[in-house]
Amino acid sequence: MLLVPGRNDPLPEHWQEWLARRDPARRMVRHATPGRYVADERVAALAAALDGVAEPTVLVAHSAGCLTVALWAASAGPGPVRGALLVTPPDIVEPWTDGTSALPALPDDPLPFPSILAASRTDPVMTYDRAAHRAECWGAELVDLGDAGHLTTADGYGPWPLAETLIARLSTD
Template structure:
């Protein structure tokens, strides 16, 4: 595979945007062709604004793309896929947050998520290959709910074990398995 045909990895962060110690941030720095959806300055809780930011980031990329989304970034990705037709080579969708259920303290309230267009979550097959990584002890989504979403999206489900929300709070900076899963989509 030449550099021209090597897919660009586009990182789709969740609602907390870019966290220095997060595996997505570290992955972007490590991979030769990786960029990230830039943080929003306004309408940070708006699903439509997040989807538009993803679409704008994609518009700057020529050639094949693999999306690497985490948490609410997964929901941004599935909402984007319902509204846009750009070809995507594949997507790694890691520990999606279940925004159809109340989240723990410190996260946006269910009513705020509903008003900002996050609910309901699209439940139709994605138009590209995808892998959903699910945690057995994620405080933001039960494994069974994530398995249902993966089935609805036509995604391959990967049981990640007990990795919490796969973020620095759960003990994750680097997450080497991401590169293995991305290579399966390349």
Template sequence: MNSIADPTVVIVPGLRDHVADHWQTLLADKLDRVRTVPPLEHDKLSLTARVAALDAVLGEIDGPVVLVAHSAGCMITVHWAQRPTRPIQGALLATPADLEQPLPEGYPVIEDLERNGWNPIPRGRLPFPSIVAASSNDPLGSHRRIAGMAETWGSRLVDLGDVGHLNPAAGYGYWPQAEELLLELTRAKQVAS
């Protein structure tokens, strides 16, 4: 899918890291220039460690970058963007997890998230163009709250309809709209600093 002038795509997974049949993994398999933030061996719930892992991957890339984040990966991205270390051409933030609200069983509780630095969620404008792809029935974030975050981040909001959390548990592996939204971001002429 990439041409020589295209940016490198950096995949920012959520708390469950790399999942073989996830749309991010399937998208990465189709791209020529792509990097995925690796899973942490220790401190898996530490936001600081996850932001540092993203920063390390970005530090190894020359040229333009587009971020493709999902779930808590969106929150890693917006926390990283508070002190960016390099320009980013754009970011696709798909079904952000609202970590300020109780999550379904099997996910970390708010107290653990707060203890590990995830809250509060940054509400400042992102220093790069972004698209928030939101589900109308996401168990990890109400559409109303996610739309509010998109507005404060200065992101274009794309309503995906009833797609749950846009993950394999919701019936999603390959997600073709990801390619369309990524193409929109890779064609952006202006790179924010």
């Protein structure tokens, strides 16, 4: 399993860190410049983390990490990826920038591996309807998280057992 965080590395209490601590074989893609989202840098970091991986891998992405997975998959194909759990992706109707580069357009084609997009009805960075549209474009199964905010520690998410259930579904498909 490879965990792909959002714009920042997750806090120690975050559900992605909780997942990482549950199994030492799980790895986190760390950012050289947390807080900034430069798409090319993030896609390159994911590609480097997957380089040489021989076993089928499940990607577990949160927020901007979902964008990284979609952009990587559009250029790399399935690679060693068995599936992806995409949790609360952000809406990027307007270009995201770090002051120097714009985010490339997100692919609207289906991802080349099975995926689950988990969306909240109270996410402040993407409406549920937009998330459902993104799931449809990517060919992802949509999971309704109900009132979960952006699934951050501020929203009350440290341990998140549903993640293990969703990952298990991707691991057995």
